[in-house]
Amino acid sequence: MLDPRLLRNNLDNIAALLERRGFKLDKARILSLETRRKELQVQAQELQSERNSRSKSIGKAKAAGEDIQPLLAEVADLGDKLKQQQEALNEVQAELRDITLVIPNIPHDSVPDGKSEDDNREERRWGEPPAFDFEPKDHVDLGEAKGLMDFDAASKLTGSRFVTLQGPLARLQRALAQFMLDTHTDEHGYTETYVPFLVNRDSLRGTGQLPKFEEDLFALKGEHQYYLIPTAEVPVTNLVRDVIIDDKEMPRRWVAQTPCFRSEAGSYGRDTRGIIRQHQFEKIEMVQIVRASDSYDALEALTGHAEAILQKLGLPYRVVTLCTGDIGFSSAKTYDLEVWLPGQGKYREISSCSNFEDFQARRLQARWRNPKTGKPELAHTVNGSGLAVGRTLVAVMENYQDQDGNITVPEVLRPYMGGLEVI
RNA sequence: GGAGAGGUGGCAGAGCGGUUGAAUGCACCGGUCUUGAAAACCGGCGUGGGUUUGUAGCCCACCCAGGGUUCGAAUCCCUGCCUCUCCGCCA
Numbered sequence: 001m002l003d004p005r006l007l008r009n010n011l012d013n014i015a016a017l018l019e020r021r022g023f024k025l026d027k028a029r030i031l032s033l034e035t036r037r038k039e040l041q042v043q044a045q046e047l048q049s050e051r052n053s054r055s056k057s058i059g060k061a062k063a064a065g066e067d068i069q070p071l072l073a074e075v076a077d078l079g080d081k082l083k084q085q086q087e088a089l090n091e092v093q094a095e096l097r098d099i100t101l102v103i104p105n106i107p108h109d110s111v112p113d114g115k116s117e118d119d120n121r122e123e124r125r126w127g128e129p130p131a132f133d134f135e136p137k138d139h140v141d142l143g144e145a146k147g148l149m150d151f152d153a154a155s156k157l158t159g160s161r162f163v164t165l166q167g168p169l170a171r172l173q174r175a176l177a178q179f180m181l182d183t184h185t186d187e188h189g190y191t192e193t194y195v196p197f198l199v200n201r202d203s204l205r206g207t208g209q210l211p212k213f214e215e216d217l218f219a220l221k222g223e224h225q226y227y228l229i230p231t232a233e234v235p236v237t238n239l240v241r242d243v244i245i246d247d248k249e250m251p252r253r254w255v256a257q258t259p260c261f262r263s264e265a266g267s268y269g270r271d272t273r274g275i276i277r278q279h280q281f282e283k284i285e286m287v288q289i290v291r292a293s294d295s296y297d298a299l300e301a302l303t304g305h306a307e308a309i310l311q312k313l314g315l316p317y318r319v320v321t322l323c324t325g326d327i328g329f330s331s332a333k334t335y336d337l338e339v340w341l342p343g344q345g346k347y348r349e350i351s352s353c354s355n356f357e358d359f360q361a362r363r364l365q366a367r368w369r370n371p372k373t374g375k376p377e378l379a380h381t382v383n384g385s386g387l388a389v390g391r392t393l394v395a396v397m398e399n400y401q402d403q404d405g406n407i408t409v410p411e412v413l414r415p416y417m418g419g420l421e422v423i
Numbered sequence: 424g425g426a427g428a429g430g431u432g433g434c435a436g437a438g439c440g441g442u443u444g445a446a447u448g449c450a451c452c453g454g455u456c457u458u459g460a461a462a463a464c465c466g467g468c469g470u471g472g473g474u475u476u477g478u479a480g481c482c483c484a485c486c487c488a489g490g491g492u493u494c495g496a497a498u499c500c501c502u503g504c505c506u507c508u509c510c511g512c513c514a
Contacts, residue, residue: 041473045483052483055495059441068494075494244470365471373478374452376470 001100001362008034017106020113021324025103033096040089047082054078101205102212105359107324108296108333114323120336121323126307127316129340130399137405138343139397140274143169145405146423149275160272161264161279168423172396172409173282175416177257177389180284180309184386188305190255190286195235197258198226203238206364208330208356215265218279228261232285233383240289240366245379247371251298252289255386257282275390276348282389288382289366292358295380296333299355303335306351306386312412315395316340318347332357337387339395350391353384 007014007030015025058071112121143149148169154162165173184190198220204210204227209217218228229235236254245252260283271277286305290298303319310317322334331354338347358378361367367376400408407423414421 038473041483045473048483051494055493056442058494062441072494079494374468375478 001359002103002106003358003362004096004100007100007103014106018104020111021104021107021327022115023104026099030096030099033092033099037089037092037096040085040092044082044085044089047078047085051075051078051082098211104329105332105356107327108355108357110321111327111333112321112323113325115325117322117326119323120320120326123319123321123335125316125318126311127314127340129316130342132342132401134403136342136398136401138274138341139394140343142397142401142405142407148423158279161277163275163278168417168420169393169397171417172413172423173389173393175413176392176396177282177284178416179312179413180386180389180392181255181257183309183312184255184284184286184305188253188255188286188308190253190305193236193239193254193256195232195239195256195258197229197235197261199229199234199238201225201227203234203241206241207234207237207360208363209234212329216263218261218263229258230262231260231283231385232256232258233287236285236287237289237360237366237381237383238364240379241364243366244376245289245366245368247369250289250291250368250379251294252287254287255284256287257284257389259283274343275394278390281391284386284389286384286386289368289379290382291368292377292380295355295357295382298380298382299333299335299353302382302384302386303337303353306337306353306384309387309392310337310339310350313392313396313410315392315399317350328352328354330354330356330359332359335384339391340399341395342398342401343394348391349388350395351385351387354382356381356383 002014011025011027011030015027018025054071054075058068058075061068061071112119114120137145140149140151143165144151146169148166150164150166151162154164157164181192185192201210204217209230217230220226220228235258236256239254240252259280261280264277264279267277275281286302288298288302307317307319317337317339320336320338322328322331322336327334334352334354336349337351337353339350340346341348357380360381361378364381366379366381368379369375370377396410396413397407400410402408409417409421409423
């Protein structure tokens with residue numbers, strides 16, 4: 001959510017900045033609602049003020065044993081007037097809130113203009129795509145040939161976009177997750193955290209999934225309006241909802257492994273083969289709650305933490321800055337890490353690292369107390385995948401395959417695989 | 424699942440429907456005293472919003488949340504959420 005005051009006072013400015021990402025702000029509507037809001041709110045508060053002082057004098061008169069009947073008569077219609085005014089105000093405020101809740105974040109200056117992913121800016125590459133002297137297979141062929149990956153079984157159990165893994169491949173996924181968690185906690189200063197996989201609507205509103213992206217979520221039936229988390233970002237970031245963090249506790253750095261559930265509405269026909277796009281996948285998520293002045297440094301550092309995993313695994317990748325047309329709703333700036341997949345012969349997203357500035361924090365009321373002023377200030381939230389485990393599994397399988405369809409276990413994972421060197 | 428108790432400021436803990444945004448204690452910040460510290464004493468100490476050029480002033484709201492009764496609600500009523508205790512069940 002953008003600062004309502006900023007929206008009010010710099011409407012033209014904001015509109016221009018949002019236009020960069022292809023969002024058209026309905027300035028006229030906001031302006032008229034805002035004018036009306038101001039008028040109604042001032043009047044409503046004046047009425048409240050009057051009610052308060054009159055009620056007070058009635059109380060005094062009563063205490064003094066005076067006849068309060070005439071006083072009561074004076075305020076007879078005040079309640080109704082107030083109620084009407086209040087209702088009108090509530091309506092306008094609700095309308096304004098509905099509008100502001102679906103306004104995306106303002107892209108950072110350093111974000112390149114563009115319409116689609118084709119306009120993203122490549123920042124750097126690491127590693128060389130492996131040169132095979134045979135035709136490399138994709139992870140589906142590799143996994144199915146060994147009987148370690150079964151899509152038919154999963155679709156029997158549930159439906160499309162699910163998979164079952166067996167034996168060493170299942171263990172390889174677990175190994176990857178543990179390796180990532182250990183690296184982030186031991187080397188990058190994150191605190192491991194375990195969180196619910198079901199969250200309520202308030203949490204989803206806080207991080208920006210609601211109200212706009214309801215169709216992307218799996219919701220539970222029943223008494224509670226609970227949703228399966230689409231990413232650990234939701235429960236982990238919401239840890240600081242309605243919290244004023246002590247300066248000594250800043251910054252907060254959390255890492256969590258969770259399954260993620262996404263309906264993938266609107267992506268029918270895309271990535272239908274393999275486990276690139278599943279309704280359920282494991283992800284390691286890094287979340288940082290930082291001071292406003294530190295968030296862009298934090299974004300660089302966090303992106304580096306995700307890169308470190310790829311480097312340790314020896315997986316070639318590139319880093320791109322998402323352009324204004326491709327950036328997520330809540331994000332001010334996003335780096336995508338794209339790993340080389342020999343099976344597809346291209347780089348594919350394996351991590352997304354974003355600075356949300358105070359966009360989420362404002363919705364969350366996540367603040368820290370600035371010791372210089374003694375006042376609470378909105379924090380900045382920064383997060384990124386470190387990494388998407390399922391896609392990392394794909395990358396390891398495809399990059400470490402040999403002519404016979406065997407997969408060499410990367411050095412750093414062997415301790416997690418009981419010393420196994422080849423699958 | 425059954426029975427009961429309760430949710431008030433950072434914490435503890437008062438609060439007859441009226442002048443209570445809220446006593447008191449602790450914690451915290453500033454000051455006096457002291458060689459220094461402690462103690463003692465004095466003062467300060469919530470959050471959000473509106474108005475405004477304004478971090479000045481004024482005003483509004485907030486005692487779990489949402490409704491309601493009333494001229495007036497932390498205090499009464501309803502609903503929800505959460506916590507605790509006991510019994511039952513259970514990974």
